[in-house]
Amino acid sequence: MKINVLTLFPDMFTPLTTSMLGRGLEDGKWDLNLVDFRDFTSDVHHHVDDTPYGGGAGMVLQIMPIKKALDSLANKGKVIITAPQGKTFNQKMAQNWSQEENLTFICGHYEGFDQRIYDLADETVSIGDYVLTGGELPTMSMIDATVRLLPGILGNAASPIEESFAHGLLEYPQYTRPEDFEGMKVPAVLTSGNHQKIAEWRKKESLRATALYRPDLLADYHLSDEEKKLLAEIKHEDDEA
Structure with a gap:
């Protein structure tokens, strides 16, 4: 280009x-x-x-x-x-x-x-x-x-696919070492090795971040049945909190 x-x-x-x-x-x-x-x-x-x-x-x-x-x-x-x-x-x-x-x-x-x-x-x-x-x-x-979206610009080819706005939602939270810093711990699911559970957690937290910080994005986003269920869980969790 x-x-x-x-x-x-x-x-x-x-x-x-x-x-x-x-x-x-x-x-x-x-x-x-x-x-x-x-x-x-x-x-x-x-x-x-x-x-x-x-x-x-x-x-x-x-x-x-x-x-x-x-x-x-x-x-x-x-x-x-x-x-x-x-x-x-x-x-x-x-x-x-x-x-x-x-x-x-x-x-x-x-x-x-x-x-x-x-x-x-x-x-x-x-x-x-x-x-x-x-x-x-x-x-x-x-x-x-x-x-930055051009091939070879970013070190990790998956980075532009997974980040905020790539699919209409904000990106899920990310963590790195140490696992426990002054009592602030990495969510256990991310260290579980269960990739299916990790993917589910990331989808849910992406929806949570979008609903919290950019709810306007959800107005133009087509929610799947799974995502609707996750949003309902998020709302219930927030109400309890």
């Missing part, structure tokens, strides 16, 4: 060159192309923004340098703009994007984009209902969530 990023601040993307994603870059499992669209301006001062027609505070990014930067790319693939009015990014988007050969992100700054720039994109996406100074941080978050 090749990811292009149109940005005024390419130096901000250093975190993507470290840790597992960085090793993936070194191994050629994905490629990051940072494009400073200030390089595509036509005036001597390299202006990329201007005052808005009709008046108002702040400066608006111009369409010309961004369009030229896009046109310079041999393979744009899906073009994505990060903006507060976009649909909220989620794990399903990351999974879909991880199947693409090319992705291109356009990072905004200042007071936003000339409206015509949105016509150049396939999707407008947000990471939440708040405003940042630019689109670089949201873009890095979305790239991380997408690239």
